[in-house]
Amino acid sequence: MKKLLSFAILTVLLLTAVGCSKDNETIKIGVSGTDNRIWDFVAKKAEKEGLDIEIVSFSDYVQPNLALAQKELDANAFQTISYFEAFINEHNLDLTPIATTVIAPMGLYSEKYENVEDIPEGGKIAVPNEATNMGRAFLLLQDAGLITLPEDFDGNGSLDKIVENPKNLEIVPVVAGQTPRVLPDVAASIINNGIAVDAGFNPTEDSIFHEDDTATPYINIIAVRTEDKNREDLQKLAQLYQEDDVKEFIEKEYKGSTIPTFVPLSEIGVDTEAE
The missing domain is CATH 3.40.190.10 (Periplasmic binding protein-like II)
Incomplete structure (x- = not known):
């Protein structure tokens, strides 16, 4: 009887364990x-x-x-x-x-200027250095009227893909995580949303230009x-x-x-x- 009781208890425990894991x-x-x-x-x-x-x-x-x-x-x-x-x-x-x-x-941020139009001739713009994020940053700069890209732009960024740069902006690729930290040293910096939030920014309120929801x-x-x-x-x-x-x-x-x-x-x- 004791053996049967022990077996029954063991069976219940095993079934419970299996049920919990599932x-x-x-x-x-x-x-x-x-x-x-x-x-x-x-x-x-x-x-x-x-x-x-x-x-x-x-x-x-x-x-x-x-x-x-x-x-x-x-x-x-x-x-x-x-x-x-x-x-x-x-x-x-x-x-x-x-x-x-x-x-x-993604947003364009600046500690020095409140509007895109205020970015001066030769100003430095920091962008993420990874190709797809750089390409995304370039599209944002194009939407902001700062640069022009080729019509067949494939979304991958490299400095030689900028067709027109009327303000002669200096594009500075940096590691994405560093884009908020370089703000004091540049005219503006393009910062990915998650990194911006971690740095204390609200992308729609603190950026001087940002993407819309059709991207x-x-x-x-x-x-x-x-x-x-x-x-x-x-x-x-x-x-x-x-x-x-x-x-x-x-x-x-x-x-x-x-x-x-x-x-x-x-x-x-x-x-x-x-x-």
Whole structure:
């Protein structure tokens, strides 16, 4: 009888352990920067669905993709579709987007001038030194009327792609994370949204010029390893992110500096036929 009782207790304990592990799957999400408000909100929702979210922060735009490819993460959410496509091609990584998230407007900031028109002849403009972010910065400078790019501009930045530079601006490429720190030394600096927020800026209020919400190549995504693109827990996570309460939270919390953009992947040029 004692043996039967012990066996029954052991069975219950084993079933409980299995049930707990199944109901509390941990998903590691890689992000860049320290502003995790959206993911903290999503994590609380996910917990009710039996998903534990662990947020892993990185200080650059390189390691989150490498860590995902090396199976140190389950997903990441920090990059635009434009940057993602260029990065995985350059590094030959087998990663795939599973959902769109937000547009985080890139902005032009200055400690010396309040308007784009005030930037003087020969002024220094700091831009991110990575090709896709530099290309994005160039498009912003073109929209601001400061430079002209070729009609067939491919989105990848290099100094020789500037066709016209009427103010003879000195374009200074720097590591993206340094773009706020060089503000005292330049006429203006183009700063990625997440880096700007970490530096204490509101992109729509503190920049002298910024992107609008029609910048399709710069919609952010959730990325996973291609082999995991149909994983039930990751698909559930993407679904939770794109619900109305998350949209409302972003709009209230960020006041336009980050814009929820839950469009189908096909609208940003991702082939979804195999998904």
